[in-house]
Structure formats: C-alpha cells, structure tokens
Amino acid sequence: MKLPKEFYTRPDVVEVSRDLLGKFLYSNIDGVLTGGMIVETEAYCGENDKACHAHLGRRTKRTEIMYQEGGVTYTYLIYGMYTLFNIITNVSGRADAVLVRAIEPTEGLKEMQLRRNLPKIQPNLTAGPGLLTQALGITTKHYGENLSGNLIWLEDQGIVIPETEILESPRVGIAYAEEHALLAWRFRVKENPWTSKAK
DNA sequence: ATAAAGATCATT
DNA sequence: ATGATCTTTATG
Numbered sequence: 027m028k029l030p031k032e033f034y035t036r037p038d039v040v041e042v043s044r045d046l047l048g049k050f051l052y053s054n055i056d057g058v059l060t061g062g063m064i065v066e067t068e069a070y071c072g073e074n075d076k077a078c079h080a081h082l083g084r085r086t087k088r089t090e091i092m093y094q095e096g097g098v099t100y101t102y103l104i105y106g107m108y109t110l111f112n113i114i115t116n117v118s119g120r121a122d123a124v125l126v127r128a129i130e131p132t133e134g135l136k137e138m139q140l141r142r143n144l145p146k147i148q149p150n151l152t153a154g155p156g157l158l159t160q161a162l163g164i165t166t167k168h169y170g171e172n173l174s175g176n177l178i179w180l181e182d183q184g185i186v187i188p189e190t191e192i193l194e195s196p197r198v199g200i201a202y203a204e205e206h207a208l209l210a211w212r213f214r215v216k217e218n219p220w221t222s223k224a225k
Numbered sequence: 226a227t228a229a230a231g232a233t234c235a236t237t
Numbered sequence: 238a239t240g241a242t243c244t245t246t247a248t249g
Contacts, residue, residue, distance in 0.1 A: 102232090112232085
C-alpha cells in the first residue's frame, strides 16, 4: 500500500531516510510503469545543515518547495545534465529532504533499460541518483509533485531491512559542507549490488 | 549583466 | 584526474 502522509511528516529526517530503505518507489510516466526497492538514501536537514540547499533558511524559486509539508517531490538539475530526486519531509516550514540515491529495479526493467540506453540489464541501470531518475523518467518537470498521486509514489510492501543490514556513512559530493560533511547520513543496504558506486 | 559552482557520471 | 553541460545563485 502507498505510504501515508504521516510517514513523511515525521520530524526526524534522518529516521525517515533510514526507514525509506526497503520501500518501493514507482513512477507511471508517459504511460509506463517503472519502479524498484529503495536501497540507498541521504538525509538533508534544513537550515542547520550546511550541505542542504535550504541552509540558513535560504528561500529561492528552487528551494521553495522544501518548506512545504512532507510528501512532495523536490527535483532539480545538477551539473547541467542530471536530475536528482528528493522527497520532502517534516511539517510545513521545515526544509528537510531525503535524496534517493539508488533503487533495486523490480518493475518495468525493459522500459528502464530503454530510457537509459543500455545494451542489457546491468548494475548501473538505477544505481546512482542521476541514473535512477533517467530510468524512471523523472525530470525537473516533476518538481513539487504530490506523492499521494498516481505519477510518482511510494509503497510499503512489508519488507523490513534489519538494522544490522544498514550501512551508515558520510554523504557524497558535499565536501564544501565542512563539519557537516562528516555526518553519517547516507544509508545503504549492505552488500546490495544495486547501490551506487560513489565513494 | 556576469560569473562561478554544483547532492554526477563516464571516460582516460 | 578530467570533461560534459547548463541551471541556479550570488554579486555588481
């Protein structure tokens, strides 16, 4: 079943980020159903987090959505070529978000392979934040999409990743965040081949 | 108006 | 290690 709004509006984005492992992310874009199980996430904690786009309460056209109540998408273009997909969490006024970094594909494999322009199903199909959006057909057009809708949504299918199977490590690509660069807010399913390669 | 940097990835 | 590629953001 779909995750209820209360899943997203919880106050601790780090906890939500951890809980998202084992949940299923689906998209039905251009009439194509694709999706998979989330195996890697990162938490971004609002104004007090130097790595967060809403650091120091920054409010711009891009970050505006982060201040909404949890349960909507935050997509944006990075390095001129990749769309990253985030889930907004916490109550209205708190700019917390979870970056989905990798999924284990389960639905619409063929279509995802086509979108990624790959010769066969291989580990880099959906292993990386810029790659899974390509596979799922998610672009910046899907900014602010409500996750209770039928375009992009998440489901709980009863899978629980035991705590001993969760790997916690520092986030990727945020060296500029100084002391916050060391926080272990990246969560991965241990030994899952569909997690991203980034250091 | 201009410039710099970026929550990445594939290639050398 | 480097290049691709372009939006967002800060600054003047």
